[in-house]
Amino acid sequence: MNLAKVLGTVVSTRKEESLRGLKFLLLGQVDTARELTGTTVVAADAVGAGVGEMVLYATGSSARQTKLTDRRPCDAVVMAIVDSWEIGGRELYKKGRDD
Amino acid sequence: MNLAKVLGTVVSTRKEESLRGLKFLLLGQVDTARELTGTTVVAADAVGAGVGEMVLYATGSSARQTKLTDRRPCDAVVMAIVDSWEIGGRELYKKGRDD
Amino acid sequence: MNLAKVLGTVVSTRKEESLRGLKFLLLGQVDTARELTGTTVVAADAVGAGVGEMVLYATGSSARQTKLTDRRPCDAVVMAIVDSWEIGGRELYKKGRDD
Amino acid sequence: MNLAKVLGTVVSTRKEESLRGLKFLLLGQVDTARELTGTTVVAADAVGAGVGEMVLYATGSSARQTKLTDRRPCDAVVMAIVDSWEIGGRELYKKGRDD
Amino acid sequence: MNLAKVLGTVVSTRKEESLRGLKFLLLGQVDTARELTGTTVVAADAVGAGVGEMVLYATGSSARQTKLTDRRPCDAVVMAIVDSWEIGGRELYKKGRDD
Structure with a gap:
């Protein structure tokens, strides 16, 4: 699996x-520091994710x-x-705090 | 899935x-700004897509x-x-307007 | 699928x-202008393809x-x-003419 | 398969x-010299792996x-x-010694 | 499939x-000129391959x-x-001669 941010939606x-x-959903892959990597992918939504999540x-x-x-x-x-995700005990992303 | 523009056809x-x-169909991947990324792929057509779509x-x-x-x-x-597709409420592609 | 040129054979x-x-078969991927991209792959032959095709x-x-x-x-x-393949009505490859 | 180091965890x-x-688990791919390549992937854990392994x-x-x-x-x-892994008889990684 | 050289082994x-x-087995991909490309992969051995092959x-x-x-x-x-493999009638690798 990969980490990504929901950027938007595609209609067809x-x-x-x-x-x-x-x-x-239009997704932008992110690295562990939450930065967009430039790779995008279109994925079906199975969990009700919203833009920005x-x-x-x-x-x-x-x-x-x-x-x-x-x-x-x-x-x-x-x-x-x-x-959230953490590396070496340090929380690099926490929902709410880092959105 | 990936976004692409239909560039042409391959005959065999x-x-x-x-x-x-x-x-x-000969497809050219596009980024969210509708620019060709340089990656091409040949795909079967299941929906009757036309060149330019x-x-x-x-x-x-x-x-x-x-x-x-x-x-x-x-x-x-x-x-x-x-x-169409949109990012953050902004429509970056709309069929008809942006073809 | 991808476009490729048959470069040679692998024996095992x-x-x-x-x-x-x-x-x-040893394949070299080609772009839409028929240039080798540098990516090679070894594939089984299901259609009797010859070197150069x-x-x-x-x-x-x-x-x-x-x-x-x-x-x-x-x-x-x-x-x-x-x-053959064509982009925007222009035939970029035609078997026989461009081999 | 690929070699990777367990960097951390993802909670959902x-x-x-x-x-x-x-x-x-949040994994960072490593090369044969144990250096992180920059590629990360999120994987399910089937063996009870710990951070740093x-x-x-x-x-x-x-x-x-x-x-x-x-x-x-x-x-x-x-x-x-x-x-452990070895190349040409030389052990490039040994658990315990190189962690 | 891809061409590769057996570099070593991984123990678990x-x-x-x-x-x-x-x-x-720890494999290093090679190009058609037998040079390592830098890409490595770990693969199960189904044919009894040895290091260097x-x-x-x-x-x-x-x-x-x-x-x-x-x-x-x-x-x-x-x-x-x-x-062995050959391109355009020229044998670029022959087991025994080029190992």
Whole structure:
């Protein structure tokens, strides 16, 4: 999985039938210091993440292991909203404090 | 998934039997500002996308989760035509206005 | 999928049992202007491609969706020989003319 | 698989239901000389690895081949704690001596 | 698949139960001129490869298509020892002559 920030959303009406109802989030990968790395990805939302939140996303076939994405042509999913992360006992991100 | 622009098409007559009928699109990845990143990929078309349109494509085994690509040696599929995307409330791409 | 040129072949006699009979091609990725990008990959040949030909190859589990590669430890397959590609109505590669 | 050092942990309470109980580790890839390469990844822990330990992690569908991660939207797993590695008969890392 | 040279081995006693008995090789990717590219990967050995040998390795779910790696959390496998490769009729590597 990778750490990312929810930057925005992508809207599509003409899409593969099985994708109806999925919400597509535009994610910006972040490093451990919370800086955007420049890599972006579009992921389905499985947890109700909002713009500005730090999340974890999974890619590949693992992205289809949720009820929303099962058997759908979807290769990235937001599967967790991040509360915090720490390195060597130091909290580098804490939801609320660092948003 | 990634954002891309349909640049053109690839034609092949000698191909794996199961691929007959698939249309191959030449895609150029774009960043959130709609600029081509230089990365290109060839994807099967599952939604009838046309040259110049902004699309989403999925890769890996997820690219086989459509009727057209099921059980075929195909690792990328265009599964959505993009209407718009926004970051922080600002619409950075809107179909028709920005094509 | 990606566009590539068949550069040569790789020979191996000591290999996983299930790979007997597979031909391994050495591919050089090309950009849309037919220039080698420097990235090379070794792929099984599912279509009888020859050295110098432009091909499409698929990777990952999709590379096992042919009779030759089914259930084999093979992660890349040449699944099409390219006749031509075009961008914006301009034919950038045409087999025979540009080889 | 890749060599990595366990840098820290990631905490998430709002996540896909099936992920309850999984521990997420923040890994920093290392080269053979034990230097961090700058690439980080978040992986589920299948072996009880601790901060500072050198580990191996697997990605993609292979990351779901453990009891903990089976059928879960998880694309990276720590599946081994490394004791040592050597190149050309020279031990470049030995647990205990080089931590 | 990719060409690589077996650089050494990785030892792990605390690992996922299903991995017992697997031998982990430390591989250095090589280009077609036999030069190390700097990319390294750890792969299970399915063919009895020795240090210094040139090999092919497969990644992803394809790495599990051997008896040794089936259903195991292993995402890279050495599935062939290379005898030779050639580009445009010129043999750039021949086992024995170029080791």
